[in-house]
Amino acid sequence: MTALAEPYARPRSSAAATSWWVPALLLAPCLAWITFFFLTPLVLMCWRSLASEGFSLEPYATLITPLYTKVMLTTVRAAAVATIGALLLGYPIAYALTMAGGKLRALILVFVLIPYWVDIIVRSFSWLILLGDNGLVNKALLGLGLVSAPLELLYNPFSVLLAMVQILLPLTTITLFGAMLRIDRTLIAAAKIHGANEWHAFRTVFLPLSLPGVYGAGLLVFVLALGFYVTPALLGSPRETMIAQTIMVEASQLLDWPQASAAGAALLLITTAIAAVYNRYFSLDRLWGGAEQ
Numbered sequence: 001m002t003a004l005a006e007p008y009a010r011p012r013s014s015a016a017a018t019s020w021w022v023p024a025l026l027l028a029p030c031l032a033w034i035t036f037f038f039l040t041p042l043v044l045m046c047w048r049s050l051a052s053e054g055f056s057l058e059p060y061a062t063l064i065t066p067l068y069t070k071v072m073l074t075t076v077r078a079a080a081v082a083t084i085g086a087l088l089l090g091y092p093i094a095y096a097l098t099m100a101g102g103k104l105r106a107l108i109l110v111f112v113l114i115p116y117w118v119d120i121i122v123r124s125f126s127w128l129i130l131l132g133d134n135g136l137v138n139k140a141l142l143g144l145g146l147v148s149a150p151l152e153l154l155y156n157p158f159s160v161l162l163a164m165v166q167i168l169l170p171l172t173t174i175t176l177f178g179a180m181l182r183i184d185r186t187l188i189a190a191a192k193i194h195g196a197n198e199w200h201a202f203r204t205v206f207l208p209l210s211l212p213g214v215y216g217a218g219l220l221v222f223v224l225a226l227g228f229y230v231t232p233a234l235l236g237s238p239r240e241t242m243i244a245q246t247i248m249v250e251a252s253q254l255l256d257w258p259q260a261s262a263a264g265a266a267l268l269l270i271t272t273a274i275a276a277v278y279n280r281y282f283s284l285d286r287l288w289g290g291a292e293q
Contacts (some may be wrong), residue, residue, distance in 0.1 A: 042268065045261045050170070054257035059262030061274045068263070075242040076159070076270075078232075079225035082164035086172040086221050087214060089165065092215075094176035095206075098183075112173050120167060127163045128154065131235075159235040164228060168221045175220060179213020180206075215282045223271050243267055 049059050062068060095127040096188060097108050115123060130136050131153035153159055183206060191201040231246035237243070250260035 045268075046265050049258055049261035049265050056258075059258045060266070062259060063262060063266050071241055071246050072266070072270075073242055074240055075226060075244075076165065078161060078240070078242060079222050079228075082161055082168060082225045083218055083222040085161065085165040086168040087176075087218055090169055090172035090176055090217070091210075091214070093169075093173045094180055095175045097173070098180040112170050115170050121230055121234075123167055124163050124234045127159060127166075127235055129180055131162075138224070154235060155237045157236075157240050160232050160240060163231045163235050164225060167231065168225060171219050171224070172217050175217035176210070176213050179216065180210050183209045212282065215278065219275065219278050223274065226267060226271060 050056070052059055063072075091186050093108070093112065097105055100108060128135070130286050132138070133150040133154075135153075137153060138147075141147045141151065179198075187209070188201050191205045192198075196204065228242060229248060232240065232242045233245055233248075243266075247260045247263045247267075250256045250263065
């Protein structure tokens, strides 16, 4: 028996010996890509923000001036409002996707994903056609006699937030839909069997179970909204300048690379802090379907 068992023991030991480098070899291209195109630029950005005239924290001190404080508050406020709007609109759509089936679900998914087939610049520019003084909305209102003069629907927070919500809505819906699919539908059926109506079953069973998906979608959408540049630049006014626009002006027009790097590092710090707070209270594992710790 010992002689027969030895040939089978050797492959096991060699497999155990090589088990560590096979995953490492498979992950090497991905790690190299992330290191070269993501981590290295971040390190260089942080270093450049501190390497102004030797070593100086002056670019960071400039960030706490009233001008930059206003820009940062405007950015956070716009991102928060756009996130809330996308969640309020995306949740019913995701719920309808969860409850639908077959061809109806496929049809809804097509309409949800169609905006992703169009470039973000085109999607933002289309609001100029819709909301302009001679746009479709004002022409319709004038034609119906609801207004006597074109409404100022462009170059204000309304147009920026409207376009941001429209751009963020597909990502929000798909993230919520993925979370809702993991909810056991038999729990809702059990609530109905015990006397709950449709609304009560939704409020007491489905809604609490879907909240992790709401938190995850909110985090992803909010972080993405913080870096919006094209939409505020096309549809906003100088009074609603966001941090990405400020960084672009400093880097491309003023050529103030240390200040632009400091603003980028501050935005990175805010994003990291938000992710840390989310991980503290909700766990980042929920973003990819992990169990609650």
